[in-house]
Amino acid sequence: xxxxxxxxxxxxxxxxxxxxxxxxxxxxxxxxxxxxxxxxxxxxxxxxxxxxxxxxxxxxxxxxxxxxxxxxxxxxxxxxxxxxxxxxxxxxxxxxxxxxxxxxxxxxxxxxxxxxxxxxxxxxxxxxxxxxxxxxxxxxxxxxxxxxxxxxxxxxxxxxxxxxxxxxxxxxxxxxxxxxxxxxxxxxxxxxxxxxxxxxxxxxxxxxxxxxxxxxxxxxxxxxxxxxxxxxxxxxxxxxxxxxxxxxxxxxxxxxxxxxxxxxxxxxxxxxxxxxxxxxxxxxxxxxxxxxxxxxxxxxxxxxxxxxxxxxxxxxxxxxxxxxxxxxxxxxxxxxxxxxxxxxxxxxxxxxxxxxxxxxxxxxxxxxxxxxxxxxxxxxxxxxxxxxxxxxxxxxxxxxxxxxxxxxxxxxxxxxxxxxxxxxxxxxxxxxxxxxxxxxxxxxxxxxxxxxxxxxxxxxxxxxxxxxxxxxxxxxxxxxxxxxxxxxxxxxxxxxxxxxxxxxxxxxxxxxxxxxxxx
Amino acid sequence: xxxxxxxxxxxxxxxxxxxxxxxxxxxxxxxxxxxxxxxxxxxxxxxxxxxxxxxxxxxxxxxxxxxxxxxxxxxxxxxxxxxxxxxxxxxxxxxxxxxxxxxxxxxxxxxxxxxxxxxxxxxxxxxxxxxxxxxxxxxxxxxxxxxxxxxxxxxxxxxxxxxxxxxxxxxxxxxxxxxxxxxxxxxxxxxxxxxxxxxxxxxxxxxxxxxxxxxxxxxxxxxxxxxxxxxxxxxxxxxxxxxxxxxxxxxxxxxxxxxxxxxxxxxxxxxxxxxxxxxxxxxxxxxxxxxxxxxxxxxxxxxxxxxxxxxxxxxxxxxxxxxxxxxxxxxxxxxxxxxxxxxxxxxxxxxxxxxxxxxxxxxxxxxxxxxxxxxxxxxxxxxxxxxxxxxxxxxxxxxxxxxxxxxxxxxxxxxxxxxxxxxxxxxxxxxxxxxxxxxxxxxxxxxxxxxxxxxxxxxxxxxxxxxxxx
Numbered sequence: 009x010x011x012x013x014x015x016x017x018x019x020x021x022x023x024x025x026x027x028x029x030x031x032x033x034x035x036x037x038x039x040x041x042x043x044x045x046x047x048x049x050x051x052x053x054x055x056x057x058x059x060x061x062x063x064x065x066x067x068x069x070x071x072x073x074x075x076x077x078x079x080x081x082x083x084x085x086x087x088x089x090x091x092x093x094x095x096x097x098x099x100x101x102x103x104x105x106x107x108x109x110x111x112x113x114x115x116x117x118x119x120x121x122x123x124x125x126x127x128x129x130x131x132x133x134x135x136x137x138x139x140x141x142x143x144x145x146x147x148x149x150x151x152x153x154x155x156x157x158x159x160x161x162x163x164x165x166x167x168x169x170x171x172x173x174x175x176x177x178x179x180x181x182x183x184x185x186x187x188x189x190x191x192x193x194x195x196x197x198x199x200x201x202x203x204x205x206x207x208x209x210x211x212x213x214x215x216x217x218x219x220x221x222x223x224x225x226x227x228x229x230x231x232x233x234x235x236x237x238x239x240x241x242x243x244x245x246x247x248x249x250x251x252x253x254x255x256x257x258x259x260x261x262x263x264x265x266x267x268x269x270x271x272x273x274x275x276x277x278x279x280x281x282x283x284x285x286x287x288x289x290x291x292x293x294x295x296x297x298x299x300x301x302x303x304x305x306x307x308x309x310x311x312x313x314x315x316x317x318x319x320x321x322x323x324x325x326x327x328x329x330x331x332x333x334x335x336x337x338x339x340x341x342x343x344x345x346x347x348x349x350x351x352x353x354x355x356x357x358x359x360x361x362x363x364x365x366x367x368x369x370x371x372x373x374x375x376x377x378x379x380x381x382x383x384x385x386x387x388x389x390x391x392x393x394x395x396x397x398x399x400x401x402x403x404x405x406x407x408x409x410x411x412x413x414x415x416x417x418x419x420x421x422x423x424x425x426x427x428x429x430x431x432x433x434x435x436x437x438x439x440x441x442x443x444x445x446x447x448x449x450x451x452x453x454x455x456x457x458x459x460x461x462x463x464x465x466x467x468x469x470x471x472x473x474x475x476x477x478x479x480x481x482x483x484x485x486x487x488x489x490x491x492x493x494x495x496x497x498x499x500x501x502x503x504x505x506x507x508x509x510x511x512x513x514x515x516x517x518x519x520x521x522x523x524x525x526x527x
Numbered sequence: 528x529x530x531x532x533x534x535x536x537x538x539x540x541x542x543x544x545x546x547x548x549x550x551x552x553x554x555x556x557x558x559x560x561x562x563x564x565x566x567x568x569x570x571x572x573x574x575x576x577x578x579x580x581x582x583x584x585x586x587x588x589x590x591x592x593x594x595x596x597x598x599x600x601x602x603x604x605x606x607x608x609x610x611x612x613x614x615x616x617x618x619x620x621x622x623x624x625x626x627x628x629x630x631x632x633x634x635x636x637x638x639x640x641x642x643x644x645x646x647x648x649x650x651x652x653x654x655x656x657x658x659x660x661x662x663x664x665x666x667x668x669x670x671x672x673x674x675x676x677x678x679x680x681x682x683x684x685x686x687x688x689x690x691x692x693x694x695x696x697x698x699x700x701x702x703x704x705x706x707x708x709x710x711x712x713x714x715x716x717x718x719x720x721x722x723x724x725x726x727x728x729x730x731x732x733x734x735x736x737x738x739x740x741x742x743x744x745x746x747x748x749x750x751x752x753x754x755x756x757x758x759x760x761x762x763x764x765x766x767x768x769x770x771x772x773x774x775x776x777x778x779x780x781x782x783x784x785x786x787x788x789x790x791x792x793x794x795x796x797x798x799x800x801x802x803x804x805x806x807x808x809x810x811x812x813x814x815x816x817x818x819x820x821x822x823x824x825x826x827x828x829x830x831x832x833x834x835x836x837x838x839x840x841x842x843x844x845x846x847x848x849x850x851x852x853x854x855x856x857x858x859x860x861x862x863x864x865x866x867x868x869x870x871x872x873x874x875x876x877x878x879x880x881x882x883x884x885x886x887x888x889x890x891x892x893x894x895x896x897x898x899x900x901x902x903x904x905x906x907x908x909x910x911x912x913x914x915x916x917x918x919x920x921x922x923x924x925x926x927x928x929x930x931x932x933x934x935x936x937x938x939x940x941x942x943x944x945x946x947x948x949x950x951x952x953x954x955x956x957x958x959x960x961x962x963x964x965x966x967x968x969x970x971x972x973x974x975x976x977x978x979x980x981x982x983x984x985x986x987x988x989x990x991x992x993x994x995x996x997x
Contacts, residue, residue, distance in 0.1 A: 018951075020563030024543045048568075069568030109915045111561045113950035116580060117919050118539045122558045126534055129550075131542030132562060135570050139577035140541055140562075143949070146581040149539065150531055154546070176528035188536040190555035193546055197553060229532060253529040444549035485552070 009040065010080035011062060012087050016094065019072040020046060023133070026072075027411050033074070033090045038082020044090070047073040048133075054408070115143050129192055130179075131155055137180060138162035145170050145177070153179030153234065154193050163236060167245040176249050182232035183210030184443075186217065194414065196443035197483035201226020203319045204260035206250035208233045208267040211357030212292070212312055214443060214479050216264055219316035219505055221481045222488075225323050228260040229253075238270030238293075244278045251278070255285035262288050262322045264315050268359060269295040282306055290318045290328065294359070295366055295381065311363060313505035344434055344520045345470040351375075351517050352427045353398030353437035353510075354420050356413040357479070360439045360506045361400035367507060371514040372396050378403050393427060396517070398437070414446045417453035424454075428461030428472050434520050435473040436461070437513040439506060442480025442491060449486060451494035458498045473516050474500045477509040566948050566983045575990035579829065579945050584993065585847075588827035592846040593922045593941045596822040596830075596886070600696040601814035603748040606739040608731075610686030613674045613703055617686075619650070620667040624682025624878040625837025626852040627670050630661050634838030634874050639717025639965025640681035641668070646719060647727045648685050654719065672833050672844065675820060676703040677812045677879035680715035680961055681838075688727070689735030691810055693750065695817040702817035704809040706730050709802065710969060715878070717965030737796045740786040741779050748778060750814035754888065755927055757807075758938070763896035764811040765880055765889030766957035766972060771807035776800050812879060815886035822846055822941075827996075829989055830922060831942035834881040834954065834977050838874050838961070843981045845944055848988050855980035860960045862973015863902050872970055874963035881956045881977070887925045887940025890955035890974065891917045894930045895938070899957055902972045907932070913955050913974075914939065920946040920954065944985040953977050 021029070026044050033042035043060055045051040047067035055061040060075040067073055074090050076083055112118035119125055128144035130137055134157030141151045145166065153166075158180035170177045178185050184195040191197055196214055198221040207213035210232060217227050231250035238244045247265065254260045265282060267275070270293050282289040283303035290307045292315035298308030307328045309315035318328035351372065355361035361379060368375045369382075375396045376387040387397060390405055401413040401420050413420050420438075427433050440450050447453060458474055465472035476495060480488040492502055503509035538557040540547035550557040566572035579585055610616050621644050623637055630638070638661070645657035645666070660666060671678050678684055683705070690703045708726055712718040742748065753774050760770035776797065783793045800806045816833075823832040828846035835842055842854040857875035864870070883889035893899055894914035897907035911932060917939040918924070924937030942954055953976035960971040 018563075022543050022562075024545050069564050109912070110919070112539075112558065113561055113563070113919070113952060114565070114946075115539055115541060115560060115949075116946070117950055118541075118558050118560045120919070122537055122539060122556075124535070125537045125539045125558070126531055127536060128539045128541055129546055129557075131540075131546060133564075136564050136573055139565075139570075139573040142574075142577040143580045144539070144541075146577070150528055154542065174528065174530070176531075188532060188534075190536050190538075190550055191553050192538070192550065249528055253532065256529055257532055259532070444553065445545065 009077055010083055011060065012076045012083040013061065013065065014074045014087055014091065015047065015065070015067045016072040016074070016091070018070050019094070020070050021072060022131075024411070029094065032093060033076065033086070036086040036089055039076055039078040039086045041077040042090070043075045044094070045073055047071045115140065115149070116147060119147055125149060127152060127187065129154065131193070134158050134180070138166060141166050141177060142169065145173065145175055148173070148175070150175045151177045151179070152182055152185055152192055152232070153177060154182060155179070156181040160236060160239065160241060163234070164242055167242060171245055171249065176231070176246055178232045178246060179234040181236070182234040184213050184230070185232040186227055186230035188229070191444050194443055194445040195230070196221070196479075196481050197485070198481055199226040199483070200228065202228055202259065202261040202323055203264060204228045204254035204257060204262070205230040205264045205266065206233060206247050206254065207231070207265070208235055208237045208247060208270070209294075209359040211441065211479070212266040212268070212294075212359040214357075214441060215312040215360070215506060216266060216316045216319070218479050218481050219313060220320055222504065223316065223320045225320045228257060235268055238267045238274045238278070240271035240274060244270070244274045247278055248281055251282060251285065255287060260287070262290065262319050264290045264319045265292070266312065266315065267293045268362060269293070279303070279306060288322045290315050290322065294362055311367070311507035312359070313507040343471045345431070347431055348434040348470055349517065349520055350432050351396045351435050351437060351513050352393050352433055353513070354423050354427070355398060355400050355439050356402055356420065357439050357441055358400045358402050361398050363506055364398045364437065364510045367510045368396060368398065368514055372517060378405065393430070399423070414441050417447065417450065421453065421457040424457050424461050425464070428464045431468065431470065433472065435475055435513045435516045437509060438474065438476035438500070440476055440478040440480075440491060440495065442478060442484040442486040442488060444485065446486065451491045455494055455498040458500060462499055475503065475509050475513040475516070476500050477503045477505055479506075563951060565951065566986070567979060569983060572948065572983045572987055576945060576948050576986050578990055579986065579993065580949070582993065584827050585829055585945075585989070588825045588847055589830055589922055589941070589943065592822040592825040592828040592830045595698060595825070596818050596941060597925060598697050599818035599821040601693050601702070601750045601817040602696050603691065603742060603750055603810065604694045605692045605742050606689050606735050607692050608686075609684050609688050609690045609703070612690065612692060613676060615674055617667055619665060620669060620686065622669055622671045622674055622676060622678070622682070622684040623837065624671060624678050624680060625835045626840050626842030626854050628668070628837045628839060630668060632839055634877065635963050635965045636717030636874055636877060636961045637681045637683070637838050639719050640683040640714045643714045643719030643723055643727070644683045644685040647724050648687055670835070671879055672835060674703070675701055675816065677816045677882050678705050678715070679707070679808060679812065679880045680878040680959070681717060682879050683714060687731065689731050691813050693810075693813040693817045695821050698821040700817060700820045702813045702820060704813040704816070706734060707803060707806050707809045709799070710805070712966060712968055716961050716968040718968065719966065733792050734796055734799060737783065737788050737792050738779070740788050741783040744782040744785050745778065750810060751927055753778075754811060754814060755929065758888070758892055758895040758928055759931055761896055761898055763889050763892045763899055763957060764807065765883040766902070766959065767896050767899050768807040768811065769804040771811060772800065772804055775807050775810065808880065811888070812882050815882045815888065818886050819882065824849065827989075827993065829944045829985070831885055831944060834885050834956070835879045836876040836881065838877040841876060841978050841981060843977065843985060845985045845989070847992065848985060851988060853981040853984040853988070855978045858975055858978060860958055860973045860975040862960055862971050864960070864971035865969075868962070868970035872962055874961045876958065876975055877961050878958075880958065884954055884956050885942060887921070887928060887938045890957045891921075891940065892928060892930060892938040893955070893957065894932050897932070902957075902974065916952055917955060919950055920952050944982045944989070947979070947982040948986050951979065953979055
């Protein structure tokens with residue numbers, strides 16, 4: 009097996025474009041493995057680990073490195089083809105408002121072409137993101153900071169700087185937002201309406217906005233804050249800004265607040281402000297005690313689904329408890345073999361995984377995870393499940409050097425097949441996240457492996473139950489109903505939400521153990 | 528943030544281009560920034576840069592510096608002798624092009640020119656003697672720029688050489704330069720043979736005094752107006768000076784004829800100027816130096832006030848950074864070579880002439896001079912594109928230097944180190960290429976770009992200055 013490398017100096021491309029190019033290069037004749045990356049020290053060490061790189065490479069973060077491995081006689085032609093593809097493939101310039109001449113190279117230069125710009129959506133590598141965000145704020149722009157790996161002290165500094173200028177920083181690590189009806193980053197196409205959301209959780213925000221859409225209501229604004237906003241040292245700056253903005257927004261009549269486990273003192277502060285905004289506020293702080301929420305304007309929701317249902321009911325002028333979603337009928341009697349007893353949740357959404365851990369703990373007892381509710385339930389080897397296990401495949405441990413599982417299904421597909429081979433597994437639990445930025449047709453990736461997994465179990469005299477839910481809307485590019493039909497046809501039992509899917513899966517396990525009854 | 532809800536969302540997308548596509552697909556307004564890590568990926572500088580962007584103190588300082596540059600009125604006042612009119616010129620001092628450099632580190636052409644200057648001054652009898660003197664530490668070598676002076680290529684000025692004297696009538700500062708000797712075997716390319724020394728002597732004895740009399744009769748000459756006219760006639764007054772030289776001669780001849788100068792001298796001087804299409808270059812450079820010195824020394828300003836090369840290093844000076852130079856290795860210019868020469872023969876970039884680009888002419892005014900792009904096999908559209916690109920790294924436009932092919936827009940001027948580092952767009956420079964060996968002369972011409980490293984250093988220096996002033 010031969011290797012070839014080529015360095016293109018000062019030839020920057022973003023990481024998603026490079027992943028697309030890498031997979032294209034890997035399909036060139038005679039090529040076994042291929043990678044096109046920016047030659048940062050970190051990326052070079054990844055390539056070395058992958059065996060694509062031998063000697064030392066003199067290159068920097070602005071140099072593009074192509075590394076190929078394959079049949080020696082094919083590599084020259086493959087490299088030439090790769091280079092030609094890169095040169096043919098300038099980064100697309102979209103949008104309007106550009107005057108003439110060269111594309112903007114900086115935020116300030118972009119402002120020259122788009123004088124009315126009011127938000128910078130920043131998704132550079134994390135080590136540069138804080139600087140870009142500071143520039144945007146200094147130039148008077150609100151910021152959505154998708155990038156992760158931004159230090160907490162930078163987050164605090166940026167948010168304080170923004171607050172002093174009446175601007176907001178959504179993020180860092182903010183995966184999704186919907187502002188003035190425009191979905192940003194990994195957001196869904198939901199109808200507009202009167203419910204405003206502020207969320208310190210990307211998939212949490214997606215779940216709530218999609219369910220609200222599914223149940224006939226719409227979204228005024230959905231503001232992401234990034235997952236650390238309710239950290240003690242950040243103090244919920246962005247959530248408080250978003251809350252106050254929605255409080256005076258005439259298009260918003262109901263507000264939903266979502267967070268992964270917040271710092272108790274910050275949660276207290278946020279709830280205090282929320283109680284006084286003069287609008288009903290639904291609160292889902294994962295893992296927080298609903299008893300702590302006593303104010304007459306505040307409505308505690310135990311799950312994302314409950315939060316969405318409560319908001320929809322309140323928007324209709326009903327009491328939130330009248331809005332409880334109905335449980336779907338669960339008519340398929342599983343023919344489980346003796347010994348099939350465990351649940352394996354394979355999640356692409358971190359908040360879904362955490363919510364599953366919380367719910368399953370109550371029903372099933374110990375549930376192992378790479379992001380456990382209790383530190384004692386941490387999975388030692390994330391690549392091997394034990395007992396009941398739920399895994400967040402979007403964890404850095406899995407995404408190092410590869411795209412997020414919402415985009416690239418390979419890793420989860422491998423894991424589905426692996427779990428199917430385990431005779432103790434009764435049920436596999438899956439999330440499917442649609443929307444802008446996600447895979448264009450996730451069902452097409454999942455159906456073949458689900459069929460293979462079921463066949464494997466069948467041949468071994470078992471029955472594998474696959475439970476899932478699709479987080480999306482009918483307006484999403486992937487189309488919710490098309491995805492649901494394809495998955496149902498493949499034998500997946502679909503619920504409307506994560507909470508319902510988790511309960512269904514737990515029911516299967518309990519039924520197998522003879523504890524519960526099939527409904 | 529509430530204001531955002533009342534406006535139409537307009538997104539600048541920095542990073543993953545797929546996000547811009549999504550926003551556009553959802554009916555939103557979005558512009559993709561073609562982002563790459565600034566400052567060659569140095570994270571510390573990226574952060575320092577971010578702290579300087581749109582900083583009120585810097586914006587105010589830049590307005591002040593840029594305004595001084597715009598309002599400067601460079602007037603040719605006369606001709607003097609360097610040792611007498613340059614305030615800090617010492618008896619045994621030789622000035623050179625570019626940032627400071629020690630004798631032993633100088634490139635071939637610069638050493639050759641210094642040897643020529645020593646012979647011209649009569650400090651040594653022959654080349655070995657001149658070498659011994661130069662390396663012996665008895666002669667002070669200083670950049671022209673430390674003396675309000677500029678010189679093309681080697682940029683050598685010794686005490687008894689005649690110099691142009693330009694004054695900025697608006698601010699009172701003076702600027703100086705040596706005289707252009709023509710092409711071929713000349714001192715500025717490191718030649719020091721007897722014919723070169725003889726020409727220098729003629730320049731000192733005939734050309735200088737004759738021009739002094741002519742300029743006196745003229746009562747001074749407004750250089751800015753003359754340069755503006757030349758821009759309308761196809762010059763960019765750096766690498767093409769044929770129109771400006773002609774205009775200068777047109778103004779000079781009637782004045783010379785009114786002096787008492789012997790007609791043989793007038794004839795020789797007119798012949799000499801008429802035979803050198805680059806004669807005006809040194810005046811263009813002096814005028815630019817005067818305009819930029821007016822802008823220099825404003826605390827907090829990120830405006831570049833000099834770009835200069837010594838054949839080894841490229842250096843810049845910044846208004847708010849005082850006497851500091853920010854230097855890096857000088858690039859080798861890639862351009863068109865005269866027959867028989869290649870890049871291998873070329874000296875790294877050399878001379879103070881990039882002062883023209885610093886002042887918004889030269890490469891920055893390339894749109895005025897389509898003929899120049901032929902040096903790199905380009906088209907007139909390329910010339911316009913080059914000028915347009917420079918608008919993104921400059922503080923404004925100079926309304927005195929208008930560009931006919933761009934609907935008489937002013938030429939972009941006032942390079943901002945922050946914008947250079949933020950966009951990665953490097954200032955463009957039109958330049959001649961010297962042979963790396965002394966005395967061979969010019970072997971080509973082309974377009975080069977100021978290296979980014981100088982600008983990233985300047986950003987760091989400004990950032991630390993801002994920190995300590997807070």
